Amino acid sequence: MLHKEKIDAILANIERTIVGKRVISELSLTALLAGGHVLLEDVPGVGKTVMVKSLAASIGAEFKRIQFTPDLLPSDVLGVSIYNPQQMEFEFRPGPIVGNIILADEINRTSPKTQAALLEGMEESSITIDGRTLQLPQPFFVMATQNPIEYEGTYPLPEAQMDRFLFKLKMGYPTRDEEIEVLSRSESQLPGEFTAPVITLDDLLELQVLATKVIVDVTVKSYIVDCATATRDHPTVYLGVSPRGSLGLMKACQAYALIKGRNYVTPDDVQYLLPHAFSHRIILHPDAAYSGHSIDNVLVDVIAKVRVPIMRTNTL
């Protein structure tokens, strides 16, 4: 099976479970292939969990879910060493973070301490517990959700933590027809029924390696950097995109090109992914925000203004 077919199989499989949301599933898969994590920001009940679950099921990965609450402790996430009286030693009981695909629900409801525990794992793909470093299984993919409506009693993620997510996505409501289709499907379906995996975890790891082989021409690299720089120089922006943001965007582009069956990245990929990869890494000037500017506007502006490289010569 060619890699393109594998990818199409995954997407088709997800689509069998969830109605519409092709874009979100593609982007989620992009993040997965690029080794990044996704922050889903949306109201409850639009299919976030189903989405992640079906993705996990399609690749035969271990799915874990952590429901964050204010009293959740880091050990509840990472795991805990328990004394085993029979063997006379401490035995490590891994927490829910030790898995392939983690759904971190309502991440902003827990204390920063617990958030930090998760975020370290996300960045390093390893956890440190009792002085021991434990490598997390590969692939490791966190999909965190955040409810943008209820801010009462929440601990909003600090900017540094936001930067660790590759994408911030919005699920959005289904269209009318899609919602009718959702109802029709659920009519005769038992809850918890998920499709069988279409590829193995090894296949997925192979795809991740393939994604790193996708060519990013120097013109495209310079275009990415130009875009990142443009966010930093934009008059309404207080904090622009970090180099980690540029790096993440490039990785994402590689994965996306792979999904689209190309072995090179085009500026179209950059333009397509840029809002998802950059929007959570920018802070506007308070004045600008008050006078009606939004981050989305800034990004549209950046895309429209930064010159797309169309010749080899003018970038070197």
Add this chain to the structure above:
Amino acid sequence: MKDVRIDKWVLVLLYTLAFFMTIEWLKPVEELTDTGHIILFYGFVGLALMFGLLRVPGWIGVPVKVIYIVLSLQYVFLEKEWLSVEALKMTVIDMQQNFAFIWSGEWMSISYMFRTGLFFILLWMLCYLIRYWIEYRKSVLLFFGMTVIFLSVVDTFTPFDASFAILRVMIIGLLLLGILFPLRLSAKTKTQLPISSYFKIIAPLVGMLLFVAIVAILVPIKEPAWPDPVPFIRSAAGLGDSGNGEGVSKVGYDPDDTQLGGPFKQDDSVVFEAYVDSRQYWKMETKNTYTSKGWIQSSENWVFEYQRHYTNLMDGQVLVPPRESADIEIYEPLPIIPYPYGTEELKTTEGFYYDEELDTGKLTPNSGEPVELKYRTEFVPPEYSLKELRATDMASLDSMKFEMDEYLSLPEEFPERVRDLAEELTANAPSVYEKAQAIERYFARSGFVYSRDKVAVPEEDEDYVDQFLFETKRGYCDNFSTSMVVMLRSVGIPARWVKGFAPGELKRDDNKEKFYTVTNNQAHSWVEAYMPGIGWMPFEPTIGFNGVSNVNFDIEVAEDDVKEQELIKRPENKKKQEQEKQAAKRKNAQEPWLLRIIPEWLRSWTVVSVIVGGAIALVGIGLYATRKKWLPRLVVRSGRSKSESWETFAIQYEQLLKHLNRVGLKKPAGMTLSTYAKEVDRMRGDDKMSTLTAAYETGLYGQSEANLNWTELRKMWEDLIIETTG
């Protein structure tokens, strides 16, 4: 790119409207210039537009138009020999001459016929432009705007009244814009609208325009918020200071003399013709008060009606023997009636009343309107005895000081040097007459120049006479006559300023009878001085004019050196001209043949370099402006000879981008190539650009150039460039 066709009925409508708009340009031409036969020009515009509309091919259209022009010219200018071989010959000769004139830079010598021909050609080109504006640009805003500006300028600065023309043009222009807009839209989106939709779109516009037009006609017009800009513009340009000053006045009788000076334009239209045996000065009125800028008539006028003098010519012809008579026919209406000195009676063929003002001598028709009139004046030419004139002395004037007060008055701020000059001139003359004569003759011998152009207008703080006498020494009759009156007054001789016409040009009619034609050019002013014991006597100080006073030489004196001076001057001039001619000939003889055929005005290096530079610049601009047309073909041709490789393809793709940019498919900086290609393909309706772009992107971003089908891509590239070239 295939064009969306314009429905033929819409086209007919468009062309008709354009025709009426063009006509509006010709109407002022008819009224303001002496262009006759304007209907021929209308016809030509109509013909040219119709040919455009009917798509008459050039090989028919051009000859037909040329024939039309030639026939029209012959019809207008060679009426009698119309449609003859002779006429054709004359036309050809005329053309040759005029080309020679153009070549030698004698622009003023070009004949009317040739100018008219050129005007026809101008109209021809205009019709092409209109066709271009309507059918290709689908926008007549430029033409519309120019028409409105033209009409408003004509309305503001000339007597032409364009108030209805503006309304017509506004309606036609807005209608044209309204019809063309949906056409332009459908051309842009490549959708062919059915004709009924066009009319549906236009219908509200037509309704609205009709409503507006009706309102515009019915509603009273408000006074303009701004004052008439013309006086302002003139004063800003430094022409005249009081608002009365004229730029270039037209010569002729004008009752307003408050601001004298300034250049005059020639006008040889006939004012009246007079059958009279001798040369007569045609007096119209006198004025008494000099304002240091011009003349006004102050003091009450004694008016009485000349009722009893009107007699019917039909009844009886009782002529008193010593009287002379002048039969005068006025062609250009005059507000007051000209008459010769010594007029005793005025006779007309029909009932006609007029007022005579005793002190100004004005004969004003009772109707108050300027008249065209046929009348006979009977007059006894005044004669003056030199003996009596020599006997006039200043002392007898003293007793008349009171009654002559108005003819002795001078402005309060009167330059002393004028009086000094007058006193110096008259110091040695014993009699009043000789004093006056001394001043009359002063001008001819003191370097004054008669000229109708480049005549100064006095500034606010300047005196008209002072300026003429001491600064400019250049002027026409008003300058000379006013100066003389002022100088006479300054030495205590009563004098007044007379307006009228010079005797005119002597001609003979079919019966060999003498008559004088008086044109506007003969409008004149002279001087009357009061000779004690004799009365008012005319004087003629203006250089080049001969007075008419009949002085009886009852004592022997050598007289009239004005004529002598004229005689002396002329041979001198001739000699000079002769010398110049000979010098020119000598010059010609030395020059090689090739240089001789180059006209004089082309010789200087500046002119040559300006012409050559201009030509190069024009060619450059032309090439740059038309690069859309020729550059792509050049690019395609040069592309064929290049090797098939990525490098070539990359260069060619970049050329393609530039080319598309030139033909109007602009790519914003932030747009990616594939988006742009989709846009281009959507406009063109195929996928060539996307295919090419995909190949280019593979090479550019994917760094793999190996498996691209160069031949196919080049074919596509060529097609794309050629097809997008207009």
